[in-house]
Amino acid sequence: MGGRLTSMHGAGVEGQGRGQDELRALLVAVAARDRAAFASLYERTSAKLMGVALRICPTRAEAEEVVQVAYVKVWRSAGSFEHGRASPIAWMAAIARNAAIDRRRAETARGGDHVPLEPSGAVPGGVEVAHDAPSPEDAAVLSSEARRLHACIGELDARHAAAIRHAHLDGLAYAEIGARLGAPENTIKTWVRRSLMRLRECMNRDRNGTEGGDA
Amino acid sequence: MTDDRASDDRVPDDRAGLTDDDLAAAAEYALGASEGAERARAAHRVAHDAPFRHEVEAWHAWLEPLLDEVADEAPPAHVWRGVEAEIGRADAQASERGRARSAERPGRRASGTRAVPTPAGAMAPWRALALMGLGGAFAGLVLVALVESDLLVAPGAPTPSAPTLVATLTADGASPALARLDESGAITVRIGTLGEGPDTVPQLWLIPEGGAPVSLGLPGEGDALALPADATPAAGATLAVSLEPPGGSPTGAPTGPVVATGTLIEL
Numbered sequence: 001m002g003g004r005l006t007s008m009h010g011a012g013v014e015g016q017g018r019g020q021d022e023l024r025a026l027l028v029a030v031a032a033r034d035r036a037a038f039a040s041l042y043e044r045t046s047a048k049l050m051g052v053a054l055r056i057c058p059t060r061a062e063a064e065e066v067v068q069v070a071y072v073k074v075w076r077s078a079g080s081f082e083h084g085r086a087s088p089i090a091w092m093a094a095i096a097r098n099a100a101i102d103r104r105r106a107e108t109a110r111g112g113d114h115v116p117l118e119p120s121g122a123v124p125g126g127v128e129v130a131h132d133a134p135s136p137e138d139a140a141v142l143s144s145e146a147r148r149l150h151a152c153i154g155e156l157d158a159r160h161a162a163a164i165r166h167a168h169l170d171g172l173a174y175a176e177i178g179a180r181l182g183a184p185e186n187t188i189k190t191w192v193r194r195s196l197m198r199l200r201e202c203m204n205r206d207r208n209g210t211e212g213g214d215a
Numbered sequence: 216m217t218d219d220r221a222s223d224d225r226v227p228d229d230r231a232g233l234t235d236d237d238l239a240a241a242a243e244y245a246l247g248a249s250e251g252a253e254r255a256r257a258a259h260r261v262a263h264d265a266p267f268r269h270e271v272e273a274w275h276a277w278l279e280p281l282l283d284e285v286a287d288e289a290p291p292a293h294v295w296r297g298v299e300a301e302i303g304r305a306d307a308q309a310s311e312r313g314r315a316r317s318a319e320r321p322g323r324r325a326s327g328t329r330a331v332p333t334p335a336g337a338m339a340p341w342r343a344l345a346l347m348g349l350g351g352a353f354a355g356l357v358l359v360a361l362v363e364s365d366l367l368v369a370p371g372a373p374t375p376s377a378p379t380l381v382a383t384l385t386a387d388g389a390s391p392a393l394a395r396l397d398e399s400g401a402i403t404v405r406i407g408t409l410g411e412g413p414d415t416v417p418q419l420w421l422i423p424e425g426g427a428p429v430s431l432g433l434p435g436e437g438d439a440l441a442l443p444a445d446a447t448p449a450a451g452a453t454l455a456v457s458l459e460p461p462g463g464s465p466t467g468a469p470t471g472p473v474v475a476t477g478t479l480i481e482l
Contacts, residue, residue: 047288051288071294072301082272086275091275142280146283200242
């Protein structure tokens with residue numbers, strides 16, 4: 001196992017399930033104030049959360065602060081994690097992402113002009129969708145959920161898909177995405193909102209479509 | 216939009232009463248794109264509005280594969296030290312008490328574990344955590360984790376010092392159980408909703424490899440179970456839930472159907 005596609009979930013459905021099971025168990029333990037389980041959870045997930053923060057934060061120091069804030073929040077809110085519904089790593093990554101975005105928005109609001117076009121120290125998000133999409137040979141190791149998402153994103157206009165990635169992975173605000181893609185802020189807003197509804201429909205369609213109707 | 220809306224009796228309603236604006240707000244918030252007052256409103260709704268939160272979490276799950284496009288990078292050691300410092304001295308002091316108790320007991324190890332035994336008559340110092348549910352009609356995923364209560368976390372080293380045993384049982388996504396370590400060192404399990412029927416109660420069993428089932432008790436909703444001293448959880452043992460008459464099995468072994476089982480594995 002190696003390469004960027006394996007990450008926390010493991011390459012296949014089995015690896016994915018097993019890895020997520022372990023994280024769930026650790027989160028239950030953390031909710032019970034088990035410091036050893038929390039240390040284990042950190043060991044297993046902190047590289048991913050650091051990666052998430054580095055994509056969004058303008059400096060490495062800030063990314064490190066965000067990761068620290070995120071784990072304190074995980075410690076404090078592990079008891080509210082809804083096991084039947086949420087995915088552990090997605091939940092934790094969202095905590096990190098929200099902390100990073102909150103900071104980024106606050107700095108922009110204060111008139112910070114340090115927001116770089118490329119996030120520091122990280123694999124650049126890239127303007128071209130092709131750099132981020134998995135290559136055909138990688139597709140074989142993707143889970144069914146990943147294949148479905150990439151297929152649905154593939155149905156979007158390339159610039160709309162890029163806007164989605166910039167918002168989610170780079171934490172860019174609409175105005176920043178507009179600057180990157182050369183379109184007005186309101187246009188980006190429309191692209192993103194419309195694309196999200198199309199993605200939602202596509203993800204649900206793929207889940208329900210094969211069931212067909214009652215003939 | 217397609218014509219599918221006209222025939223959406225074929226498609227299960229997945230909106231949970233949320234309006235189009237709600238769906239859009241949840242999607243944008245999960246994506247990270249919402250800004251200013253909208254973002255603050257959505258953050259508040261996630262904390263207080265369950266259908267809205269569930270929609271946001273659905274987006275987290277849908278978008279999760281994008282995390283594979285984010286390069287991992289281990290944070291420097293000071294980040295972990297900062298986390299530990301921030302989560303407070305109260306927890307560290309609890310660790311100290313646990314460490315002092317453990318140090319007083321002689322070591323005796325079951326195979327594959329680092330069980331710390333207790334003086335005669337006292338509870339085995341295991342901490343059990345469970346997400347429990349029932350199999351069969353209640354499909355879903357449930358985990359049981361048994362964690363040793365050895366709290367000797369080496370300072371500065373974010374590695375667990377205690378083995379964690381996990382079993383996956385097929386079951387409903389029940390509310391998670393919490394472990395409690397009380398001052399005497401007794402470990403209890405509190406297990407969430409199990410959905411037992413009117414004439415049956417769920418009973419939790421530990422079945423060592425090649426051994427006979429040992430009852431871990433009757434987990435009702437919110438009940439705390441004390442792990443009996445003769446329960447020695449170890450990797451390879453089986454956890455099982457059977458449906459028993461009210462009050463539990465009269466024979467000391469499962470008499471009713473076993474609705475969920477899982478094998479303990481060491482994390």
